[in-house]
Amino acid sequence: MSSSDPDRAALEARLGHNFANRRLLELALTHRSLSQAGKGSYERLEFLGDRVLGLLVADMLLTRFPKEPEGHLSRRLNALVRQETLAKVARGLELGGEIRFGTSEEAEGGDNPAILADVCEALIAAIYRDAGLEAASKFVTARWEPLLDDNQTPPRDAKSGLQEWTMARGLGLPQYEEVARSGPDHAPVFTVRVSVPGYGAEEAEGKAKRQAEQTAAGNMLRRLQKEHENE
Template sequence: MKIAADTEDFARRLGYSFTRPELLARALTHSSISTKARPDNQRLEFLGDRVLGLVMAEALMKADRAASEGQLAPRFNALVRKETCAEIAREIGLGDVLRLGRSEMMSGGRRKEALLGDAMEAVIAAVYLDAGFDVARDLILRLWGARVNAAETVSRDAKTALQEWAQARGLARPEYVELRREGPDHAPQFTVEVRLSSGESATATTAPKRAAEQAAARTLLNRLEAKHG
């Protein structure tokens, strides 16, 4: 099966060449545009979530052999939650190649936390089915990178952790700005930007607004931890 040029570019950014590219095509197909001949990524999302969970559980136990289950659980949740998957998806430009229906596209689907997170899990499943667990594990650990070792920090409330990070460096409290509100009144999506007085910033789009603030804070905190330690 031949895939589109933008999908080939995405596979290169992902760092994996598919033997069965139809798996990647399915992983990128949202239910809003699926047909019988073009199934959506929901089943792959289900599988990818489990593959990701096993990889992260294993990685966390190796990273801290003395940690109790009570210590590992929040770190695990921080690494596998939808916001983190969406953050990884943004870093590799997954939203640019999502196959969406017109209405979903018009409502900002390429930026939505849920859609990006689901698609990231589906891509993981596609790699797993194409090449097996070891290759999928290597891919996940490469994409998640320093987040595994920083999981103890980001497992805390992200807004509180970011504020503590800023105060420890003599910076003002983080500022949260609502950039956009989209979608119907009964299910709005908020795009929020968090800004530090030092100039760093990050954005996130999700619902409700509080979740968007947390997601933006978490994105910026992960970036700062990776950069500054």
């Protein structure tokens, strides 16, 4: 990826940032399946990008919603930094085709939501390390402010919504179980299963157990509501 590469120039135009240190951009787009070849990967940058994104979005929320209580702000924050939102931003930037994989991962490609989310966070960290917090803030603001405009009311907590649904039908409390943990020690990925008696189970991944529980609960609630939409 040379500095005169037209593909790189097009990517930087989409990102709204020209890298002084192109190695950061390369790392942010390199999957761990290539790291064994001594090329490094996006994992360490993703670790930093998760924190930078959380800081910037939290600050945006305090400014945009000055009268909301902490609980509402937390629900907004969780929705804005979850995997699905990050993957959506990554797809808007057409990042899937930019990710470099090892041969064993090429078939999966760049449409895996978890990978897209990780790369998006890694790019935020890369911009931060390349040009500082102001540059990272410019990138995040441009992509996340429209998401704030789309959600004027705090998103509903998925676990609470699922519990209300099951209790209203005499099904008892949903049951949550951690079924797997993967990834490096500094950035584990949790897989959680939620089950409802008589309605099976749903699984989801997250960088924190609570995040995985919320995503699994949301998946389960959407399925149950669809199955019973005519009630």
